[in-house]
Amino acid sequence: MPNARYGGVLDQVMKIHEYQAKDILAKYGVAVPRGEVANTLEQALDVARRLFMAGASGVVVKAQIHAGGRGKGGGVKVAKTHSEAEDYAKQILGMQLVTHQTGPQGQKVRRLLVEETAAIDRELYLGVVLDRVTSKIVFMASKAGGMEIEEVAAKDPDAIVKEYIDPAVGFQPYQGRKLAFALGLKPVQINQAVHFMQGLYKVFVETDASLLEINPFITTKDDKLLALDCKMNFDDNAMFRHKDLKELRDVTEEDPLEVEASTYSLNYIKLDGNIACMVNGAGLAMATMDIIQYAGGSPANFLDVGGGASQEQIERAFEILLSDQHVKAIFINIFGGILRVDTLAQGVVAAAIKTNVKVPIVLRLEGTNVEQGRKILKDSGLNFLVGETMQDAAQIVVAAAKGAK
Ligand code: GDP
Numbered sequence: 001m002p003n004a005r006y007g008g009v010l011d012q013v014m015k016i017h018e019y020q021a022k023d024i025l026a027k028y029g030v031a032v033p034r035g036e037v038a039n040t041l042e043q044a045l046d047v048a049r050r051l052f053m054a055g056a057s058g059v060v061v062k063a064q065i066h067a068g069g070r071g072k073g074g075g076v077k078v079a080k081t082h083s084e085a086e087d088y089a090k091q092i093l094g095m096q097l098v099t100h101q102t103g104p105q106g107q108k109v110r111r112l113l114v115e116e117t118a119a120i121d122r123e124l125y126l127g128v129v130l131d132r133v134t135s136k137i138v139f140m141a142s143k144a145g146g147m148e149i150e151e152v153a154a155k156d157p158d159a160i161v162k163e164y165i166d167p168a169v170g171f172q173p174y175q176g177r178k179l180a181f182a183l184g185l186k187p188v189q190i191n192q193a194v195h196f197m198q199g200l201y202k203v204f205v206e207t208d209a210s211l212l213e214i215n216p217f218i219t220t221k222d223d224k225l226l227a228l229d230c231k232m233n234f235d236d237n238a239m240f241r242h243k244d245l246k247e248l249r250d251v252t253e254e255d256p257l258e259v260e261a262s263t264y265s266l267n268y269i270k271l272d273g274n275i276a277c278m279v280n281g282a283g284l285a286m287a288t289m290d291i292i293q294y295a296g297g298s299p300a301n302f303l304d305v306g307g308g309a310s311q312e313q314i315e316r317a318f319e320i321l322l323s324d325q326h327v328k329a330i331f332i333n334i335f336g337g338i339l340r341v342d343t344l345a346q347g348v349v350a351a352a353i354k355t356n357v358k359v360p361i362v363l364r365l366e367g368t369n370v371e372q373g374r375k376i377l378k379d380s381g382l383n384f385l386v387g388e389t390m391q392d393a394a395q396i397v398v399a400a401a402k403g404a405k
Pocket residue numbers: 060062067068069070071072076078116117118120123146215216228229230
């Protein structure tokens with residue numbers, strides 16, 4: 001169950017690149033521009049050359065990173081000639097692309113998508129997501145394409161038209177027509193649009209997608225419809241049944257700490273604060289983040305070490321928490337059920353010694369073998385702070401993080 005506050009953060013999704021998403025669309029008969037991915041400058045030039053030879057009037061050179069807003073950041077450039085394409089490919093490949101989604105450090109561009117340019121008439125928006133309130137897939141359409149949809153939703157929510165899909169009957173052609181009319185499409189485009197949306201629905205359901213966004217969804221001067229951009233996320237928990245999709249994962253785009261954590265089966269998500277959390281159980285982890293904020297602090301991560309974490313996993317978890325440079329204090333909040341408190345304590349002591357930890361560690365321990373656990377901590381000679389209750393411990397750790405600044 002998603003938590004209202006952290007639901008967005010904690011939904012584990014697998015992201016893919018635009019070129020990969022467009023390959024999937026094409027397989028389902030959804031219209032995308034002609035183009036290919038390139039990992040090197042030579043490959044990019046080769047793709048451009050072939051597109052020009054096949055009659056393209058221009059090519060667009062697009063940075064492939066797992067973040068939106070590439071156009072504004074200088075990662076999407078339209079070239080009229082082969083030599084212009086070469087200039088842009090040189091510029092973009094290898095650049096540190098900064099967008100509103102990458103953070104100020106940006107993301108290194110390791111590959112390009114080179115596509116035939118389209119003669120754009122209108123830029124529209126089409127999105128498909130899972131609506132948690134109605135438990136239905138919802139289509140969203142807007143005439144305000146090319147802009148960030150969050151911005152449209154905030155300024156002019158009426159500009160977004162929604163159509164909820166009944167899971168028992170699936171996407172219906174009349175729903176496609178409704179959306180097409182709302183987008184102000186021409187009569188000759190209506191059936192194309194319905195076909196396009198039926199394709200999107202099929203992709204969404206069959207791939208266990210959690211988000212499918214076409215922005216912009218364009219009409220061309222000759223009345224065709226095309227997905228000019230495509231962003232696609234999948235439900236990570238469903239990837240076990242999609243071996244082919246799993247291979248599309250690009251770990252170079254992901255947070256290195258999250259990648260490392262996933263190799264040890266730790267459920268870790270990096271956040272922006274400075275108090276690291278080590279908790280067992282997702283519910284307790286969320287409660288811990290809440291109580292840290294309630295005490296005036298800010299969590300550096302979500303970390304669920306699981307019900308039966310081994311000593312090794314705890315050591316790994318500790319190393320991961322400590323490799324986040326922003327961490328000023330660590331809050332260990334464990335209820336020893338399956339995971340015994342003494343096992344945890346051994347892991348913590350071993351990890352604290354091994355990693356030569358400098359930041360204060362605050363613990364709140366409860367459950368099986370709690371006395372043995374406390375003794376292990378005491379006998380270690382290391383300086384652990386212990387809170388009696390969760391609230392206590394939260395106040396101590398928030399104070400410790402502030403003092404350490
Ligand atoms: P984003 O900024 O990461 O969302 O990247 P997009 O793929 O959406 O590209 C940004 C913008 O570049 C689009 O909204 C278009 O205005 C423009 N663009 C992308 N492809 C083409 C193209 O083939 N022709 C033209 N003229 N503009 C394009």
